[in-house]
Amino acid sequence: MKTDEIIKAEEQLIQYKHFFYNSNDLTCIANVQGYFEIVNPNWEKVLGYSEKELHESQFLNFIHPDDIASTLQEIEKLKTGAVTINFVNRYRKKDGSYLWFDWNSTSDPLIGTLYAIARDITERKNTEEQIKKLNVELEQKVIERTSALEAQNIQLADFCNIVSHNLRAPLVNIAMLVDYIEISEDEVERNELIGKIKPVVTHLNEVFSELVESVQVRQDVEIKSDKIIMKDCLNDVLKGFETQITLFEAKLEINFDDAAIIFFPQKYMDSIFTNLVSNALKYKSPDRKPIIKIKTEKRNDTVVLSVADNGLGIDLKLHKHKLFKIRKVFHEHPEANGFGLFMTKTQVDAMGGKIWVESDVDKGSTFYVEFKNQDK
Amino acid sequence: MKTVKLALVDDDETFVFLTTKAIEQTNLVDLIKVFRNGLQMLDFLKQNMSKPELLPEIILLDLSMPVMDGWQFLEEYIKIKPKTGKTITIYICSSSISPDDVTRAKAISAVSDYIIKPITKEKLVEIIKTL
Structure with missing residues (x-):
């Protein structure tokens, strides 16, 4: 019941x-x-x-x-x-x-x-995962974009500085000279003033050409890499320095065993070798004969070229921030013109590479250039 | 009237030539000394720190120079300023019209003013008269 x-x-x-x-x-x-x-x-x-x-x-x-x-x-x-x-x-x-x-x-x-x-809750979980993944990707993109913008900003600021200083300085000089010529009543003085215009114009022309060239390098994103046999390329460049090398009794130690070939635009590589070798010779120490060591080193998919000298060296504490800027010179040298390193850096940057320097005053400098994507 | 000594710190030969001319034309300056970069000026100041009669009343300082630029000179000058037996009026005289440079210069108390090149005779007279 x-x-x-x-x-x-x-x-x-x-x-x-x-x-x-x-x-x-x-x-x-x-x-x-x-x-x-x-x-x-x-x-x-x-x-x-x-x-x-x-x-x-x-x-x-x-x-x-x-x-x-x-x-x-x-x-x-x-x-x-x-x-x-x-x-x-x-x-x-x-x-x-x-x-x-x-x-x-x-x-x-x-x-x-x-x-x-x-x-x-699989669907929710998957959505969450996807959002998380997208967020990470987005963050990565923001970081990349930000650093690209920062780099562009620096370039723009540099450009602004070049225009406001390097181009303006000679213009001011010409304007002042013309003013003086106009008011001068003394024939001898007038001629002296006129004679001073030409070097200023030449200088202005040089800065201007350099600037135009650097803009062209930056815009020439289509430039193709050539297969460069480093030994041959360097030998061609060195022909232009034969007189100086003999005169200074400079010794060159070249070693491209680690990376004999580099993929890079030929004209940029010529210019890099020319500038670095020319600097190594120009800023030699008066106390010793120049020894210039040039070599390549493979690091993963990049190759690092180094050009080391035993010359005057650069006080990096004082000059590091403007070393690769246009028209900056660091030595009281009659041939220092501040063009080379600016151009070299522009070319290396344009190809996604890097350039940097290590230096000790009165011991010498070593310039390094890193070439990307060399694992072909 | 006291004597006025002026130091021109600039590596631009044409500018130095013309500005020296303009300074001479004011008839207000007794001695013009030219230094090719900040280090030369600094060395001169250090060597003559205890001889105020040799130190300039006015420095016209360029910014962009080899070896030691105008900014680096100012950094060093501030360190030795208290030991310098004389008040020196420093004007930056640069061709740069970059607002960054102007702002940066105005922030340095040792700098009296920022003059954009060219510097006229009238401006020079004004500077010397306000000493």
């Missing part, structure tokens, strides 16, 4: 079963031994296993290896009567792929039963 209470309880049970079986989530009752006791049909639908398969195996076997430890820990907590809210792990589908489940569970510690509801 069923008492009214029992009948009522059974009715309630049937009512609750509706929620259990019809839920959009994956509901289950499991035991602390690690087996499912009851699962709703969603398990089959979502994971692709038959109900039998789900019951036969310990549920840990369905969990992603990386999530087993955290899942076991969560079950330990449940056993003590704690409640699980939003615990996340991965379940393996029958096809081998994994789904992300978000768990809410309670337990009955006395009889060792777990009551658990899992929600498939």
Whole structure:
């Protein structure tokens, strides 16, 4: 005989079963031994296993290896009567792929039963991952763009300085000379003043040509790299310095064993060799005969060319920031004109390379040029 | 009237030639000394620190020079200024019209003013009269 209470309880049970079986989530009752006791049909639908398969195996076997430890820990907590809210792990589908489940569970510690509801949050997770990935990519792009803009800004500031100083200085001189010539009443003085115009114009012309050339180098993004045999290229350049080399009794040590060939525009390489060799000879020490060591060194996919001299050296503490700027000279040398390094840097920059210097006053300087993408 | 000595620190020969002419024409300066860069000027100041009668009243300082430029000279000058037995009025005299240079110069207390080249006779007279 069923008492009214029992009948009522059974009715309630049937009512609750509706929620259990019809839920959009994956509901289950499991035991602390690690087996499912009851699962709703969603398990089959979502994971692709038959109900039998789900019951036969310990549920840990369905969990992603990386999530087993955290899942076991969560079950330990449940056993003590704690409640699980939003615990996340991965379940393996029958096809081998994994789904992300978000768990809410309670337990009955006395009889060792777990009551658990899992929600498939794979789509959300994937979206999150994608957003994260996009964010990282975006950040990377912002960093790249920012540094490109910064570089452009520096170039622009340099250009502004060149125009406002290097071009303006000779113009001011010409204007002043003309003013004086106009008011001068003395024939001798007039002629003296007229004679001073020409060197200023020549100087203005030089700065102007240099500037135009540097702009052309920057704009010539299409320039092709040539296959350069370093030894031949250097020998051609050295022909122009033969007189000086003999006169100064300069000794050259050349070693291109590590990288005999470089891919770079031929005319830029000519200019790099010309400038670096010319500097090494020009700024020689009066106390010793010049020794110039020129070599290449392979570093991953780049090649570093170095030109080392035993000359005057440069006080980098004083001059480092303007070493590669136009029209900057650091020695009281009659032939110092401040063109070479500016042009060399412009050409190296344009090809994505790098140029830098190490130097000790009265010991010598070593210029380094790094050529990119040489692993052809 | 006291004597006025002026130092021109500039490596531009044409500018030095013309400005020296303009200074002479003011008839207000007794001695013009030319230094080719900041280091030459600095060395002169250091050597004559205790002889104020040899030090200039006015320095016209270019910015872009070899060996030691105008900025580097000012940095060094500030260090020796307290030991210098004379108030020296320094004007930067540069062809640069870059606002960056002007702002930077105005921020240095040892600099009285920034003059953009060319410097006229009238401006020179004004400078000397305000001494």
